[in-house]
Amino acid sequence: MFEAKMLHHYDHRFSTYEDATEKQLAVGTLPRLTVDQxxxxxxxxxxxxxxxxQDVPTGEVDKNGQPIMESGVRSRLAAKGWDRQWVFGWRDICRASDERTMIAAAAPAHGFGHKFLLALSSQAALMGAAWSSFGMDYATRQSVGGTSMSYFIVRQLPMPSPEQLTPHSGMVLPRLLQLTYPTHDMRPFALDLGDSGAPFRWDPDRRAVIRAELDALFFHLYGITRDDTAYILDTFNVTRDNDTKAHGEYRTKRLILAEYDRMAAADLTLETPLTEDESGTYRSTLTPPPGQGSRHSA
Structure with missing residues (x-):
């Protein structure tokens, strides 16, 4: 069973109970998986x-003598009309003082604790990219008054409609695929996005650029100016401090603003999507481009 603290943006392997100390368990934190892992x-x-x-017998029978079953994960999801082998959701517990407020992730369709809420939507893939962006996160921080981000709050957050996002799927989906599909157990997610290849290798530097591209894209889609984008990024103090400690600079801000400028030069707006073909208006600085990175063996 996944607990909320075990998941993070584009990472269903954020933390683990393996080698957790009594001190960590006492404060509700877990060891994080290493880069090697x-x-x-x-x-x-x-x-x-x-x-x-799967369903399991309770040991009781009904009036017809048939065993009464306790629903397993598959039956519970099927009852909600969800037949995919992956799910998308977000952490209920949030604090404006944390590194991020809206922490959403896709994961295999296993069991989930009640503090990781599920969004069983046909648009879950595109939602994942929008909800993981700094633009959405900043808006979320203005909407959360306590430490719980329940359904009624999430339903009020500014989410582009499917009709608005679909024209940008050519930019979003290859990046979403590479970020979300580093493991064999997320193959059903990849198949739903039309990819039948092996999982992508986990490359932290490459992933940082891909995430910056998505963040810059959504700042544009939300109509946020460059100055306001820089201001919003400066409000994420924990992200800035972690970056400075790890890289000697606020790398996240630098990468996002660089991509923001490149997308602005390509005239990106909500109504005018970018194209990445040979005659396109925008091309990633990554070689190979997102969605075509190095993969594990089949």
């Missing part, structure tokens, strides 16, 4: 709890 496409976090995937 993330580079193993078969590595998975160790859960603290297990729930049945």
């Amino acid at each position: 993330h580079q193993d496409a078969s590595a998975m976090p160790l859960p603290g709890y297990w729930v049945p995937e």
